Amino acid sequence: MWHRVLTGIIFPFFGTSLGAACVYFMKRQLNINVTKALNGFAGGVMVAASVWSLILPAIDQVDYMGRFAFFPAVAGFILGILFLILVDRVTPYLSNRFFKTNGELVKMSNTSMTVFAVTLHNIPEGMAVGVAFAGVLAGSPEITLGGAMALSIGIGIQNFPEGAIISMPVHADGKSKNRSFITGLLSGVVEPVGAVITILFTSLFVPAMPYLLSFAAGAMIYVVVQELVPEMTSGERSYLGVIMFSLGFAAMMMLDVALG
Numbered sequence: 001m002w003h004r005v006l007t008g009i010i011f012p013f014f015g016t017s018l019g020a021a022c023v024y025f026m027k028r029q030l031n032i033n034v035t036k037a038l039n040g041f042a043g044g045v046m047v048a049a050s051v052w053s054l055i056l057p058a059i060d061q062v063d064y065m066g067r068f069a070f071f072p073a074v075a076g077f078i079l080g081i082l083f084l085i086l087v088d089r090v091t092p093y094l095s096n097r098f099f100k101t102n103g104e105l106v107k108m109s110n111t112s113m114t115v116f117a118v119t120l121h122n123i124p125e126g127m128a129v130g131v132a133f134a135g136v137l138a139g140s141p142e143i144t145l146g147g148a149m150a151l152s153i154g155i156g157i158q159n160f161p162e163g164a165i166i167s168m169p170v171h172a173d174g175k176s177k178n179r180s181f182i183t184g185l186l187s188g189v190v191e192p193v194g195a196v197i198t199i200l201f202t203s204l205f206v207p208a209m210p211y212l213l214s215f216a217a218g219a220m221i222y223v224v225v226q227e228l229v230p231e232m233t234s235g236e237r238s239y240l241g242v243i244m245f246s247l248g249f250a251a252m253m254m255l256d257v258a259l260g
Contacts (some may be wrong), residue, residue: 004134004149005133007055007152008129008133008148008152009013009116009152011152011153011155011193012096012125012126012152012156012159012190012191012192013188013191015155015156015157015158015160015188016159016162016163017076017096018160018163018164018182018185019162019163019164019167020166020180020181020185020187020188021163021181022168023170023184024246025165026225035231036231036232036233036235036240037162037232037244038160038161038165039161039231039232040228040240040241040242040243040248041095041157041244041248041251042082042160042162042248043224043228044157044244044245044246044247044249045154045157045248045249045251045252046220046228046248047157047220048154048248048251049072049151049154049220049256050216050220051217052253053132053150053151054128054132054151054216054220055077055213055216055217057135057143057147058072058210058217059073059210061140061209061210073213073217075211075214077214077217078180078210079215080215080219080221081218081219081221083218084218084226087120087121087225092140094211096144098104108236114229117163117165118187119186119187120148120164121227122191122194123190124125124164124215125155125159126191126193126200127212127215128194128220129191129198129217130195130197130199130202130217131209132152132213133148133152133178133185134198134199134202134209135148136148137199138202140206140209143211144259146259150255153259154251155191156247157248163185163188164184166187167180167181167183167184170183195218198212231246
């Protein structure tokens with residue numbers, strides 16, 4: 001059991017690593033249509049994962065509440081969105097208070113801010129994986145090992161474009177390929193760390209599991225609407241993003257049903 005849990009925790013980081021490795025064999029910038037397609041696919045995966053792997057299990061866990069079984073899911077979902085709104089409000093402030101080694105204040109570059117923002121947004125994804133596997137370890141009948149693995153695989157898939165979107169602009173800013181790869185790699189480290197921490201704490205608060213599951217779902221949906229949808233629908237050929245969103249949603253839905 002534990003080796004499967006460990007594999008599930010590491011897989012999203014593996015997806016980020018593969019994406020970051022694109023810096024070694026691709027041009028300095030991703031083609032705009034490729035970016036639309038990758039963002040669309042990632043968005044579809046995240047929405048499907050939020051519904052099938054997080055929100056529905058959260059509702060199933062409190063079916064004893066009858067007609068009010070929606071409450072934990074709704075409350076956690078809203079809290080997850082509010083948390084990411086707070087993160088986005090804090091990010092610009094922190095980006096203007098970056099210290100050099102000599103103590104002089106300087107602003108982050110656009111690339112540095114992107115890395116910072118993506119890293120912060122990876123935390124809820126790590127939490128989502130951690131909560132799912134915590135439910136498995138706690139013996140929750142609503143969360144199966146297959147379902148948790150499907151969530152992990154889905155997030156790993158959508159982490160691929162994130163890794164590329166970080167490492168390649170860093171290289172375009174003049175950094176070496178090795179340094180750019182490591183930067184992309186480090187942006188994903190927070191996910192397995194967040195997953196492990198969540199597992200440790202969730203085991204102490206099993207009754208809060210429905211709230212935690214839906215909290216992670218809310219945070220992921222916020223990232224999709226705020227970050228991915230505008231990117232995949234802007235400019236010409238926006239249909240590419242829509243098509244890939246549909247394929248990502250379908251792929252994650254099939255994974256969850258087949259493995260769950």
